[in-house]
Amino acid sequence: MQPLRYPRSRQQLRAKPDIEQVKADYLIHQIDQAFRLWTTSPWLENLTFDDFLEYLLPYRIGNESLDYWRDSIDLRLKNRLQEASLYFDNQKHSPYNMAQIVYGHALGLDYGNDNLVGIPISTKECVFSSQLQLLAYRMAGIPAAIDHVPCWADMNGFHEWTVIIDTKNKDILSGQIEMKNAPKVYRRTYSANPIPIPEEDEYIPPFFTDPFNRDVTDKYLHTSDVTITASVPVQTRHAYLAIFNGRELRIVDWSKVQQDKFCFHSMGPDIIYFPVYFEKEYQRNLTYPFILQANGITVKLRPDTTRRQTLILTRKYPLHHNKVYHGNALIGAIFQASNDPTFRNATHIHDVTRNPNMYPVIVPVDTTKKYRYWRFNHSKIVELAEWKFKDNRGRDLTGTIIDPEGKGARLANLFDNDPLSHGRVSHQLIVDFGHPVCISEMIYLPRNDANGIYPGNEYELFYFDLNGWQSLGCKIATGYSIEFENIPSNAVYWLRNHTAGKEERIFTIQNGKQRFW
Template identity: 35%
Template structure:
């Protein structure tokens, strides 16, 4: 679809974005509030007067009331440094208006501490009337809006803003080109279905390549992993300019990995969602939607007790059950202490080494009921005491079969746990491992390998993440040759042990394979069978070999010799340490571990990817 333009570490930053996209009201003083009220009264009088005389404008009058009544709390971020750089990029690089507008919407990322301009102070009657008129013209023109009800139209198309970007007349600046519109309405399978039109807009390369994203990472403080925020902003702009009811949905924090995500969902005439980006491998505990209207009843609590900006955002709606299987869960309040008990309780997920609240509920005497919690996740019930999170019960798993399973440490039953990874093993890592399977390692006392003997064949056992091979052949060897039957094999490390169990220093004869002996688990060499290069390892002297360990290409989250680890279990007072250990091998063992608890293996020498887990005799280690 073509457009015609006429004018326009890891989890803390994510939460800032979520908070700033919300558009929360900032109450500076009573006098400021009264001034805003007077401005709104002036706006109401002028706009209501404009639409109050003609019968054909009656729905526009209702629309104007919807926008004005929900306007308090919406604002524009005025980060002059950021917006100035966006203007410079637009002028010098010649990026399109949609991309420039998307970068301005991305300014929400920088709003913390920046000046905020309230819509109640900034929106003029002429501005609002113009947007309402253009939105109704759009509704009358596009056939895919014929079956859209007024509520959907008001919430997902009428608004004059998207996030916390500076306001402008974007409806005048971005319209569908006449030829593109003609093509769309000629397609009977598209023209009455907003979701089908959205799919066409999204895949049609003529709609713009979002080239502005190339400049996102050059803006101050922006990291490359924030691409979803730019694309969500850009898609929301393009969809609404095309008359497609849409909104940004977001996962505030994943329940089984670091970070979160946001995207644009399309609202179709039957209430179902069009495009979504739920990855089964990335578990969402909650999914919220940014709205224009005030839909969060918990927002009013911010006047009385502490509530995070995200969960206190008046303009978010819980849509978890539109995407995922959910359950309502009731948690007994058993661990609150202090003076006056708070009215609000929260469920938190473990993300980036900390507990992040993702759901809120009112405390009713000695219990709190949380609606629509996604199943398959571990949650910790918490409350705020002097702005610090404290648990009021043990963590628990929500699943479809058993409902809630509490993870309570049982000190009367202890066990030994052997741990080889601190992060879930996945299909990509398994692919790297399988690339080495069947590789043969031959040994010789001379470089020619005339009297070579096969030392081992790499075989992967169930649950193995490395190849650990015992060598029982007598004799001593100086050279090893690795032969693979696979076209490609990715090897991170090869470690050879002598008769005393000591690792032997070694070096490849070809420098292109030197990373295979550098003792860095994150580097690797790629052995390609057809490139005619032999992978030969020189042990520098004759060695009686008793063990050979081959480590496939990996993510660095396995246990490696020399690294230092600490194992925790979660008790009522928080994480309790079971001790610090330096790994002597490719696993660490802990004894006297209380059964039934939630555990966390933390690497003290590097890395940020670590997941909580349970341990049972049946399942062994299960990561969450």
């Protein structure tokens, strides 16, 4: 099944309808197995026939290989489920509680094989792990489905996960979208759902030619309906909402045209949406992008070229909470200088008292004093991206690296002017310049994502209008921030790094600061 994950491989495959391939005895076996579970499992006593058809009966979940996967249940797991159904009154009437047994048993799969129905078992990709969980749940008689966010609205990528269908509990597993912004959540179903019906040669985006995605956004989020009024060509029958993901606009919802009005339902909040339509396969802008606030109010982002501003930018991608622990680890470290290799009577230069949060820290140094040795000293093992020294003319100074414990790793990376590389410092690191030198500035940078502004990198700023992304010029950064002048206000902006990196997010300016979306 793995080639289906990659578009180029998918194009090489030939579709074969199940009705031409599936044998009668295979279907009969699958149906008998599912009905046996439904009628004998106490946790399914309240499962409706419709939910049985949708979440337990299906003989397949996608395009995986067809085999007798319901017979693959591990004997130990089967015995545990039977024991629970006989004796554990607090579990046996709840699909959700019984699912915990399955999950706790490592899904009950036979790890002697490297795949199940062609799905790789030893994988951490959410696409495959959710499919494996779904098969494991259904083979154990647990009604379940796969929910997915086709593209995040505040970061790149997508996500899929498995949900348990339980009439008593919410069919949501926590921890899937709470810390991210989802424009839409869809559930993969076996039955068909409404999709846009093309007229004549109208182009429909591929995602919405698949009828097996059901909108379940309002099960997860406080959603809002959005109505847009805009003129479109007479032949246009459908409009769409897109979000910025992976450095392009990706479609997330659709609407029929009704007298130049478009109604979009159950949209996720705190997101910038781009209304678009298609002329053949070419995506066109319908009107200006807008922010959908949590209270349901929309704020249109129409660039104001009469009110211009100067922007000082420090990042091209938001700083996420899960990336700041490298900076936290630096707190408590000290930097010292000395002309004695043992650092007796060392001069105290700097204390790390707060998290740098992936930003470089520039420490001015008294240039009237000269030191041969500089030391980083800490009680912890930490990771640094850069440790730089400049003289009073701004030139980089280099010395010999000394690792007192001999337990550091990749230490040369701290001096390679590459913010994305990093080294591990084991408590202490010393730089020997060979003779006393004047240092005017010391700079250190914690391990980071290289999404800041860095000297020597080329950046280009864009803003969005009805004709798409408009360039506001390119600049080579000379420091750790970059300034752009004469910029239209009230717009959506996009800062690109043409030198390095891939992660980039759109932003607005609020109270003079970047607000990433």
